[in-house]
Amino acid sequence: MLNNNFIGFDENKEYLPKDFDEFNSIIRLRQLFLSLSNNILKSTCHFTKHEQIKLSKVNLKEAFSHKIKELMPFSFIKTTKKKNINNFKLCVNSTKIINNYLNKNTKHSIVISNKNLLPVAKIISLCFINNKMQLFIDKHLLFHEFVLKKIKKLHSDKIVIDLGDSICIKSQDFVGLKIYTSWKDIEVKKPNIKDELEDAIKSIKKGEYYQIYLAYPKNNEFTKQIPVFVDELKNKEYQIKAIPYSLRSIIKN
Structure with missing residues (x-):
């Protein structure tokens, strides 16, 4: 059973805080999570204000999947059948992470070679665990970082x-x-x-x-x-x- 100190998602199941203040709908609670997660994930996965509003209308799994797709350098992708992968220079560590994510439900391997793969690989490594999408963050840490950011500004x-x-x-x-x-x-x-x-x-x-x-x-x-x-x-x-x-x-x- 998930500790109630953690909020986030496991595939399509969302674990969000109960209604409070003006966060009285699932859309606003999702927006709350996406915004607060910026302070923890920082440069690895940052949702702009526009993205927070737009992506709060879908579940959190779809929101993070969208972010991964947005950062994927598809112009540098080569698809081949799994049994017939030719020699191809790879950004090895990032490619392993990305390919594991992309090839979960496909019959073909997608081979990527690009020096700028690290950002998307980092996001995948954060929320693609045990072959499924999931991400949980301690809510006390989320609130602490929010207050810290506000105090530094003030x-x-x-x-x-x-x-x-x-x-x-x-x-x-x-x-x-x-x-x-x-x-x-x-x-x-x-x-x-x-x-x-x-x-x-x-x-x-x-x-x-x-x-x-x-x-x-x-x-x-x-x-x-x-x-x-x-x-x-x-x-x-x-x-x-x-x-x-x-x-x-x-x-x-």
Whole structure:
């Protein structure tokens, strides 16, 4: 059974987050995945805003298959029968990956020789596994990278450090702010923030930071900052807040 921390697809079956905020349709949830995946896959597989809107109308398998086809250098393809492949100079590693993908359901071998095969080979190696299309990404990592990108843009005049489990913002005139990120569906009356809160308390006790934000995706209920007070820190100067982080920019044209 797939861990619910991962979202993505296995052939035509899609594993997407449940409806939240304005992501209230499968089309918007697909667009969300395609956009967030850009921050993880980076230059290997980048969907433009236009592609996100267009390809969200088909399932994720078709979206990534389209991307592979788009990057395939078909003008450099030579097709032959499998038993009669002539000598042909190959970009060996990339060709093996691409041919395995292309020849899955065909009776002919497609032999490719091109020095620019690596980009498409990289995409295939990411989402063509065990002879089928599939790709899963940790949703907490997707959200972390989204927040990191936004913070770097917003605080371009400061030093932004990715600490893996958190993000730090510093400058010469600023003591520092630490942000823990987690993709959780926060209920305001009973927020599930125990793990992140424990990390925040440890950080404050060590004297590393006194201002800490716990960032989660914004939803219909969780729309405002929630101050968090901790009894064991009552004698310390500190500030902890649960912060709703909007993902709506992804679906804005």
